[in-house]
Amino acid sequence: MGEVILTMKGIDKSFPGVHALDHVDLEVRKGEVHALMGENGAGKSTLMKVLTGIYTKDEGTITYEGKEVEFHNPREAQEAGIVIVHQELNMMNHLTVAQNIFIGREFKKGFLIDDARMNEEAKKLFDQLGININPAEKMGNLTVGKQQMCEIAKAISHEAKVIIFDEPSAALTETEIDELFKIIRDLRAKQLGIVYISHITEECTKDDIINMMVGRVIYETPKTHSMVASDAPVVLKVEHLNAGKMVKDVSFELHKGEILGFSGLMGAGRTETARALFGADPKDSGDVYINGEKVEIHSPKDAVAHGIGYLSEDRKRYGIVVGKNIAENSTLACLKNYVKGIFIDKKKEADITQKYVDRLKTKTPGIDQLVVNLSGGNQQKVVVAKWLVKDCDILIFDEPTRGIDVGAKSEIYHLMNELAAEGKSIIMISSEMPEILRMSDRIIVMCEGRKTAEIDIAEATQEKIMHAATLR
Numbered sequence: 001m002g003e004v005i006l007t008m009k010g011i012d013k014s015f016p017g018v019h020a021l022d023h024v025d026l027e028v029r030k031g032e033v034h035a036l037m038g039e040n041g042a043g044k045s046t047l048m049k050v051l052t053g054i055y056t057k058d059e060g061t062i063t064y065e066g067k068e069v070e071f072h073n074p075r076e077a078q079e080a081g082i083v084i085v086h087q088e089l090n091m092m093n094h095l096t097v098a099q100n101i102f103i104g105r106e107f108k109k110g111f112l113i114d115d116a117r118m119n120e121e122a123k124k125l126f127d128q129l130g131i132n133i134n135p136a137e138k139m140g141n142l143t144v145g146k147q148q149m150c151e152i153a154k155a156i157s158h159e160a161k162v163i164i165f166d167e168p169s170a171a172l173t174e175t176e177i178d179e180l181f182k183i184i185r186d187l188r189a190k191q192l193g194i195v196y197i198s199h200i201t202e203e204c205t206k207d208d209i210i211n212m213m214v215g216r217v218i219y220e221t222p223k224t225h226s227m228v229a230s231d232a233p234v235v236l237k238v239e240h241l242n243a244g245k246m247v248k249d250v251s252f253e254l255h256k257g258e259i260l261g262f263s264g265l266m267g268a269g270r271t272e273t274a275r276a277l278f279g280a281d282p283k284d285s286g287d288v289y290i291n292g293e294k295v296e297i298h299s300p301k302d303a304v305a306h307g308i309g310y311l312s313e314d315r316k317r318y319g320i321v322v323g324k325n326i327a328e329n330s331t332l333a334c335l336k337n338y339v340k341g342i343f344i345d346k347k348k349e350a351d352i353t354q355k356y357v358d359r360l361k362t363k364t365p366g367i368d369q370l371v372v373n374l375s376g377g378n379q380q381k382v383v384v385a386k387w388l389v390k391d392c393d394i395l396i397f398d399e400p401t402r403g404i405d406v407g408a409k410s411e412i413y414h415l416m417n418e419l420a421a422e423g424k425s426i427i428m429i430s431s432e433m434p435e436i437l438r439m440s441d442r443i444i445v446m447c448e449g450r451k452t453a454e455i456d457i458a459e460a461t462q463e464k465i466m467h468a469a470t471l472r
Contacts, residue, residue, distance in 0.1 A: 002030030005193045006051075006082075006162055011060035013043075013050055015373050017365030020046045023060065028162060028193040033184060036197045041363045041375040044197045045086075048164045052077040052084050065161075075104070081161035085152050085168050093140030098122035100139050101154045125153040130179035144313045144399070145266045145431065152180065162193040169198065222437040225458045227420065228258045234292070235425045236394055241286035243276035248449040250286075254394065254425050259416060261440030262429040264469045269449035270429045271313060274396050278303045278310045280318075290394075304333060309387030311380075313399035313429070319383035322372040326364060327353040329371055329382050333390040356385035361411055377404030384415065395419065398429045413439060433462050447471050 006028040013021040021043045028034050038044050049055045051062060053071030062069050064080065071077040074084070091100045098118040099106070107117040115136075122135035131149050139147060152168055165184070169177045188194060236254040241247055246269040254260050262270045275281040277288065279297040288295055290306050297303050300310065312318035320329050327346075330353040331338050338349045353367045360381040364374060371382055380400070387395055397416065401409040416426055416439060430436050436443060443460055445453040445468035453468030 002032055002191060002193075004028070005030050005065060007061075007063040008047070008051060009061050009063070011047060011050055011062075012058045013046060013055060014058060017369060018373060021050065021057075026195075028195060030161075030193050031188055031191045033188055033194045033196050036195055041378060045166050045375070048084055048166060048195065048197070051164070052082060078158050078160075081159060082164070083155045083158045083160040083162070084164040084166060085155045086166050091139045091147055091150065093138065095139055096136050097133060097139055097142070097150055098135035100150060101125065101135075101157055121157075122153065125157055128156075129153055129183060143266060143271060144402070152183075156183065156187070160192060162195070163187060164195040164197070166197045168196075222434070223440065223457050226258075226441040226456060227417075228255050228441045232256045232258065235290065237289040237292075238277060239287045239289075241273065241276060241288075242284040243272060243281055243286075244284070246272035246449045247276050247283075250446075250449075250451050252444050252451065252454070254427060256425055257420050257423050258441045259420050259426045259428055259439050261436045261443040262427060262446065263433070263436045263443055263465050264446040266431065267448075268446040268469065270446050271398055272449075273446070274310065274398055274427065274429060278308060278396060280310070304390065304392070307393040308396065309333070309390055309392035309394070310396045311383050311387065311398060311400060313402060315379055315383050319386070320371050320379055322379075323370065325368050325370050326357065326362070326374075326382055326385075327367045330356060330367075330385045330389050333386050352389055353385070356388055359388075360385060360415065377408035380404055380408070380412070384412070388419075392424075394425050394427070396427045396429070399431065400428065401430075401432070401435065409435075433465065436460075436465065437462070445469050 004027055006026075008024065008026040011021050011024045024043065024047055026034075026036070026047065036044050036047070046055065050057045051071070053073045053076055064082070069080070071080065071082070077083070092103070095103070096115070098115065098121070101122050102118050107114040107121070109117070119135040126133050126135070129149060129152065131146075133142070133146055133150065139150065142150070148168065155163055169180060184194060184196070232255040234253045235256050238253075239251050241250045246267075248269070250269075250273050252260070262273070264270050272281065276283045277297070279299040279302050288297055295306050297306065303310070316322060321332065327349050331349050335344070338345050350367060356362075357364065357367060362378050362381045362385070364378065371379055374382070400416070401412055404412070416428070420426055428439055437457070437460060440457050440460070442457060443453075443455045443465065444451055445455065445465055447469050452471045453464070455464060455468075
């Protein structure tokens with residue numbers, strides 16, 4: 001066992017209405033991967049943000065390399081050799097990938113920034129990670145999964161002695177996760193101290209870990225047959241949808257009460273298909289029918305008017321307004337229904353918000369809590385509540401459980417099954433094979449922008465899905 005490099009003792013932190021950390025201790029050694037686990041909202045990310053100067057602790061001490069320290073911002077922590085890979089992305093979408101990785105420490109040629117050198121160095125990092133990303137691409141053009149890999153590349157580019165991985169695999173494919181674990185093993189061999197916030201370890205059984213986290217066993221068994229009636233009407237029909245380079249002649253149907261899973265590798269075009277359907281991205285061609293009638297959807301406003309709600313994979317960018325409270329976010333998609341005269345009917349808004357806080361088991365001291373102060377899983381529940389308040393008949397869930405713990409996942413799964421039983425129709429995009437097999441009634445598989453298979457859940461296997469996901 002390596003020597004102790006970092007000790008946190010008696011760390012206490014409170015936010016308005018929330019006691020996030022209650023005298024927490026943590027010890028990290030060189031050459032060690034330290035798993036940090038806990039239920040949604042347990043304080044895992046908060047503890048690491050206190051360490052790296054994002055939050056100021058209320059009480060406690062931090063000792064690093066034998067000296068008591070207190071970092072006032074992440075830059076100070078990075079310069080000391082402590083780097084965090086956040087669950088929530090912290091990239092600037094208008095800059096290139098390389099510019100994001102080396103921001104604040106750019107390579108220069110004279111008085112000018114040397115973009116060519118930065119692109120070259122970024123390419124070396126990506127080669128090390130075993131991923132294919134163009135360093136000159138604008139960050140905003142990448143999927144969430146690829147943005148996450150850029151965050152990891154940025155972290156390892158520092159001369160770090162301690163690296164914190166905060167749910168780094170949540171948006172990654174199995175291949176990307178394998179490459180990530182190789183990198184972590186290399187870093188451990190170089191005697192770095194590593195804190196890994198995750199729901200996955202090998203020392204305990206899965207049920208043991210879940211029990212310790214949430215106080216109960218949650219079983220994730222695959223669905224063996226479709227729950228949809230054979231004569232269920234088609235509520236949504238998409239024909240020959242084309243949009244940009246990532247959506248090529250995609251056609252499918254969605255039935256009343258169905259959960260239609262969209263599977264495929266990262267970059268297969270699943271999210272792009274959903275965004276084109278929802279009107280968030282322009283389509284080049286194709287027809288959309290709702291309940292048998294052809295509709296024109298040119299914007300998200302059009303989609304919502306036709307009863308379609310979209311839970312984006314990037315909830316902070318497209319799903320919620322973090323500076324507003326739970327009630328304001330919950331009625332965001334149908335605010336006009338809660339206006340009395342020129343004022344918002346606060347009682348009516350509060351009643352509907354509380355209804356879905358209770359139904360979704362959102363952990364919050366009250367509906368006036370700012371969304372920015374909620375954990376990632378509870379922020380996700382607020383996004384779900386927004387579309388339930390709107391009462392959409394068709395719901396698109398894009399990576400609905402990305403970055404949330406198993407307890408919150410189980411609650412989202414239960415909710416989706418409830419909604420389907422009530423007659424709502426759901427498109428679920430997921431990179432997690434167990435999630436696809438557990439939740440879907442039918443599965444659409446995509447590869448390089450095209451639909452390559454349509455599989456009933458009774459016939460679905462991981463092998464069949466992966467075969468279709470890798471067709472050329």
